Amino acid sequence: MEGPDAIAFAQSQFASQVTALANHRWQFSSWLDAQGRVRNVFHLVQLSEERLLMILRGGDATIFVDALRRFVFRSRVKLSILEGSLAGDVAMSLHDVEVQDDVIRFGCGSHSMLFGANVNSDNTWQLEQLREGWPWLPSAVLNELLPPALSLHRLGAVAIDKGCYPGQEIVARLHYRGGNKRHLHHVALSKPVDDGALLQRENSEFVRLLNVIADAERIEALAVISDEVAGRFGQNDKQNLSDEGIDVQLLNTWPA
Incomplete structure (x- = not known):
């Protein structure tokens, strides 16, 4: 530009x-x-x-x-x-x-x-x-997620204290009034899956994956997970398992 x-x-x-x-x-x-x-x-x-x-x-x-x-x-x-x-x-x-x-x-x-x-x-x-x-x-997640779910305020990719821009009212509302119920997580997976895959549990959204990278030690990914689902992780092994048979382990979580 x-x-x-x-x-x-x-x-x-x-x-x-x-x-x-x-x-x-x-x-x-x-x-x-x-x-x-x-x-x-x-x-x-x-x-x-x-x-x-x-x-x-x-x-x-x-x-x-x-x-x-x-x-x-x-x-x-x-x-x-x-x-x-x-x-x-x-x-x-x-x-x-x-x-x-x-x-x-x-x-x-x-x-x-x-x-x-x-x-x-x-x-x-x-x-x-x-x-x-x-x-x-x-590509599967473009035009789907709100900035807090990607922790964009933490990175400075969205600003609250500037003039109008597309979506600014929604950004301000989520920041000042709350309402965001999905956050960004670092996860480990038991099996390789495609970037952007949507994992389900009991036929409902479980984990929305972003980029997935496999190295010599394990398969890691960034994922957007609802707070309700994330709160059940670790309660027992079955709570970490998707309908596709993929075990998901939470490694880190970032704020909005």
């Missing part, structure tokens, strides 16, 4: 505090629909005062840009897609950004990520980010 109105346009559409970004810094951000459901989550990078880069955490870039373009109207903004891959790299301070030639490196604390057309893609960073509770949204 680039142009004289790029930052103002992003501020009006995205749920994070875009105007707080400085050059060569990044923040978590999100784009919501009018009902407050999460369309996309992404890293928002400010490359200059007139140029922003969004690195999607799930979803299709073409669909995202086409949908966002409908709201440009008279704003002096150009939206385009950059082809590139992601790879892990050495530690770098959280939210810092470095640009060298056509490669963008952004800091994630214990590691960094590289993005560029000539970057050799790898997944070395994925498990570490999963364990930090950084959601990656499979």
